[in-house]
Structure formats: structure tokens, C-alpha cells
Amino acid sequence: MEQETLVRLSSFVGVLLILLLCERFWPRRAWRQARMDRFVINITLIALSALAQRFTLGAAAVGVAFYAQAQGWGLFNLVNLPFWAGLLLGVLLLDLAIYLQHVMFHKVSLLWRLHQVHHADLDLDATTGLRFHPIEILLSLLIKTVVVALLGISPWVVIIFEVLLNASSMFNHSNLRLPDGVERRLRWCIVTPDMHRIHHSVHRTETDSNYGFFLSIWDRMLGTYTRTPRDGHEAMVLGLDYCQRPERLKLGRLLMMPFLVHPYSHNTNPDTHDSGG
Numbered sequence: 663m664e665q666e667t668l669v670r671l672s673s674f675v676g677v678l679l680i681l682l683l684c685e686r687f688w689p690r691r692a693w694r695q696a697r698m699d700r701f702v703i704n705i706t707l708i709a710l711s712a713l714a715q716r717f718t719l720g721a722a723a724v725g726v727a728f729y730a731q732a733q734g735w736g737l738f739n740l741v742n743l744p745f746w747a748g749l750l751l752g753v754l755l756l757d758l759a760i761y762l763q764h765v766m767f768h769k770v771s772l773l774w775r776l777h778q779v780h781h782a783d784l785d786l787d788a789t790t791g792l793r794f795h796p797i798e799i800l801l802s803l804l805i806k807t808v809v810v811a812l813l814g815i816s817p818w819v820v821i822i823f824e825v826l827l828n829a830s831s832m833f834n835h836s837n838l839r840l841p842d843g844v845e846r847r848l849r850w851c852i853v854t855p856d857m858h859r860i861h862h863s864v865h866r867t868e869t870d871s872n873y874g875f876f877l878s879i880w881d882r883m884l885g886t887y888t889r890t891p892r893d894g895h896e897a898m899v900l901g902l903d904y905c906q907r908p909e910r911l912k913l914g915r916l917l918m919m920p921f922l923v924h925p926y927s928h929n930t931n932p933d934t935h936d937s938g939g
């Protein structure tokens with residue numbers, strides 16, 4: 663477990679530092695807010711979520727994976743798969759589960775109350791990728807643990823997937839300009855910053871698309887793919903259409919947001935501003 667924590671922490675810090683550096687040299691968009699203000703808020707939210715997880719569910723998904731393996735529970739433990747096949751299938755199925763869970767967090771209004779905290783960021787950078795309300799983090803862990811138990815995914819596959827997913831999420835939320843050819847080719851397989859930024863648009867039809875966090879195939883296969891934002895990558899407005907004022911997006915307010923701010927209704931006009939107090 664010590665080893666596992668070290669792998670997670672060093673990959674988080676390493677990927678974050680590389681992306682923050684790249685964003686400085688090759689930014690895709692001009693910043694709307696002071697970088698340091700957002701950085702402090704986002705890193706504090708990430709730390710709070712990590713603490714909440716440590717003192718409640720801990721490494722539940724990995725723990726359950728060990729238990730399921732010992733007991734011979736779950737689909738993968740019933741058949742004798744070579745490690746590489748278990749890795750490939752495990753990563754694919756866990757990524758599909760994360761995609762479906764993300765759709766659910768948009769469509770169920772109680773869950774959207776939590777998920778809107780992630781969408782409230784008015785700029786996107788690598789830190790946005792892991793900035794979620796702590797309750798959403800705990801709920802996601804619970805869902806992932808059930809999927810791991812049902813499928814009988816091996817503990818190391820769970821750890822590899824979690825490290826991969828975190829790195830991918832930081833990458834696709836980064837304000838990074840990739841060369842056109844590289845972006846186009848990468849996007850066939852994985853979610854790029856240009857693809858995921860559309861998901862953070864204030865226009866609801868765009869927010870309710872591009873749900874993928876690692877592989878881009880699920881959006882293409884399941885009809886939720888948007889190729890380009892209607893206002894263009896540089897001019898598009900990010901965040902929640904009903905919460906555009908930075909002074910309303912301080913740390914305390916973000917933590918209380920699920921209990922205070924009404925989630926958007928999928929039937930209302932998406933172009934209203936700041937009605938959610």
C-alpha cells in the first residue's frame with residue numbers, strides 16, 4: 663500500500679508539473695481569472711477530496727479487488743485471463759463505466775448539484791481535471807468499487823487505470839495548444855484538451871456532450887460527440903451559464919454549492935446568466 667501511494671502521488675505531481683509548464687509556453691486560450699487564485703482553490707479542493715477519501719472509504723476499489731481475487735469473485739476471476747488481456751479489458755470496461763457515470767451525473771439533477779462544482783471553473787487548466795466536490799469523489803469511488811467487484815478486476819489493473827485516468831483528466835482539462843495534426847490523430851483514440859473543453863461550454867447542448875475522460879471512442883460510439891464548439895475554441899465561454907461571477911466561486915461557496923445553487927433544468931433557456939445566486 664505504501665508503494666501504491668507513492669506511485670499515485672509521484673505520477674500526480676509529475677504530470678501536473680509538466681502540464682503547468684507546457685500551459686505556460688503553449689497556451690490555447692487567454693486566461694480570464696488570475697491563475698494563482700484558481701490554483702489555490704483547485705488544489706485545496708483536490709486535497710480536501712483526498713483527505714475525505716482517506717478518512718472514509720480509503721483505497722476501497724483496490725481493497726475490494728484484492729478481496730474479490732482471493733475469493734474468486736467477479737467475471738474476470740471466473741476465467742483464466744493472461745495479465746495483458748485483463749489489463750486491456752479492465753481499462754476498457756472501467757473507462758466505459760466512468761463515461762456512463764459521467765452521463766448520469768449530468769442527467770440526474772441531484773447528482774448535477776455535486777457535479778456543477780467541477781463545471782463552475784471559468785478557466786480550464788490541469789488542476790480542473792481533479793477538482794471535484796469531495797462528495798462526488800466519494801460517490802464515484804463507491805460506484806467504481808461496485809464495478810471492480812462485479813467484474814473481478816485485478817488490483818494492479820485498478821491502480822494502473824486510476825493513475826492513467828488522473829493523468830488523462832489533467833491532460834484533457836489543460837489549457838494546452840497541440841499542433842493540429844497531433845490533435846487530430848490523438849483524438850481518434852484519447853480525449854484531447856480541444857475535445858474536452860467543449861464539455862465545459864456554457865451552451866448546454868455542448869456541455870451535454872464529450873463525456874469521455876480517457877478514451878474518445880465512447881462519445882463517438884454512443885452519439886454524444888461534438889467535434890467543434892460553435893463559438894470557436896478561443897472565443898467560447900467556459901463555466902456555468904448561471905454562475906459567471908468569479909467572486910461567487912470562492913472555496914467556501916464551492917463547497918456549499920450543491921446545497922445552495924439550483925441545478926440547471928434541462929428544459930430552460932441555456933443562455934441566461936447568473937440567476938442561480
Ligand SMILES: [Zn+2]
Nearest residue numbers: 764768777861
Ligand atoms: Zn461533466
